[in-house]
Amino acid sequence: MAEGDATGSAAPRATRLADGVWLLDTRFAGSPATIGVYLVQHAGAADRFDLVEAGPAVSHDAIRLAIAAAGFAPEALHTVLVTHVHLDHAGGAGTLARRYGARVVSHRIGARHLADPSRLLASARRVYGDALDTLWGVMESVPDDLLVAVEDGDELEIGGRTVRTIHTPGHASHHAAFLWPDGACYVGDAAGVRLPGSDVVRPALPPPETDLEAWDESLARLIDARPDRLRLTHYGEVSEPLPHLAHVGRKNRAWAEAVLAWVADGMDEAGIVLELDRLARAELVAAGADAATIRRHLATSDAAMTAAGLLRYWRTKRPERWRAATGG
Numbered sequence: 001m002a003e004g005d006a007t008g009s010a011a012p013r014a015t016r017l018a019d020g021v022w023l024l025d026t027r028f029a030g031s032p033a034t035i036g037v038y039l040v041q042h043a044g045a046a047d048r049f050d051l052v053e054a055g056p057a058v059s060h061d062a063i064r065l066a067i068a069a070a071g072f073a074p075e076a077l078h079t080v081l082v083t084h085v086h087l088d089h090a091g092g093a094g095t096l097a098r099r100y101g102a103r104v105v106s107h108r109i110g111a112r113h114l115a116d117p118s119r120l121l122a123s124a125r126r127v128y129g130d131a132l133d134t135l136w137g138v139m140e141s142v143p144d145d146l147l148v149a150v151e152d153g154d155e156l157e158i159g160g161r162t163v164r165t166i167h168t169p170g171h172a173s174h175h176a177a178f179l180w181p182d183g184a185c186y187v188g189d190a191a192g193v194r195l196p197g198s199d200v201v202r203p204a205l206p207p208p209e210t211d212l213e214a215w216d217e218s219l220a221r222l223i224d225a226r227p228d229r230l231r232l233t234h235y236g237e238v239s240e241p242l243p244h245l246a247h248v249g250r251k252n253r254a255w256a257e258a259v260l261a262w263v264a265d266g267m268d269e270a271g272i273v274l275e276l277d278r279l280a281r282a283e284l285v286a287a288g289a290d291a292a293t294i295r296r297h298l299a300t301s302d303a304a305m306t307a308a309g310l311l312r313y314w315r316t317k318r319p320e321r322w323r324a325a326t327g328g
């Protein structure tokens with residue numbers, strides 16, 4: 001496979017997106033172009049840089065190699081901004097803080113879990129069991145003096161530029177996007193998942209906090225911010241933000257309504273997982289995705305996770321619709 005083809009084994013560790021901006025590949029679980037970390041060079045200090053997202057703890061060495069591939073020394077890391085505290089985005093934040101003295105920026109609601117990840121890890125252990133540490137690595141806490149908690153509208157000085165925080169709950173209550181003055185908006189999972197290899201946008205709707213009403217408001221806030229381009233953690237750049245953001249909202253709803261219709265048909269959770277898996281594959285096949293791309297998509301947000309997230313959403317956030325569907 002050609003060097004530079006992001007879907008192949010020769011996928012680059014670091015891809016230059018613009019002047020002073022690289023997309024680093026964590027190659028999580030051997031899967032290229034699935035979980036990304038962005039490197040942004042400081043204005044006026046050529047050797048210094050910041051990261052958006054910390055990646056999983058287990059990917060620390062891969063991220064170090066990717067930083068080197070972009071031409072930087074890991075020791076020159078200054079700040080890590082995490083969009084939310086799920087393990088694929090912030091699992092490695094404590095390690096980066098402790099090794100390089102980097103400060104870590106997070107929405108206020110997520111910051112306490114970075115300072116003390118025990119509750120986060122207990123809930124992850126319920127999902128992954130004993131495989132947690134091997135799969136994701138050991139999540140270290142971020143020392144208090146390196147933790148920076150932000151709120152919606154906060155402006156921070158990052159690498160010589162003013163970066164605005166946009167609170168974007170929906171995927172998680174503590175999710176935030178970061179808007180750089182050049183119009184690039186780092187959106188984490190708030191703009192869904194779109195992997196190289198197809199144009200399909202896949203909803204990212206995990207338990208326990210998926211909230212579609214909050215998500216719609218977040219999408220409206222992102223649209224109001226008029227970003228010039230989006231940078232998705234899964235995975236890469238979207239050059240037409242407005243149609244993409246509108247599409248994410250429609251796609252979230254379509255999948256949520258499909259799940260509620262299956263509930264109304266009397267289907268149990270195991271049946272819904274199978275139907276969602278079938279739906280996701282059919283969308284990818286219809287869009288011409290190859291087998292490797294489909295595998296990477298299913299690894300990013302599997303059907304069991306999505307089913308659990310949406311069932312919980314209907315039960316807890318929209319009990320009137322849930323009762324109407326279940327007749328209870």
Ligand SMILES: [Zn+2]
Pocket residue numbers: 086088089189233234
């Ligand atoms: Zn994610």
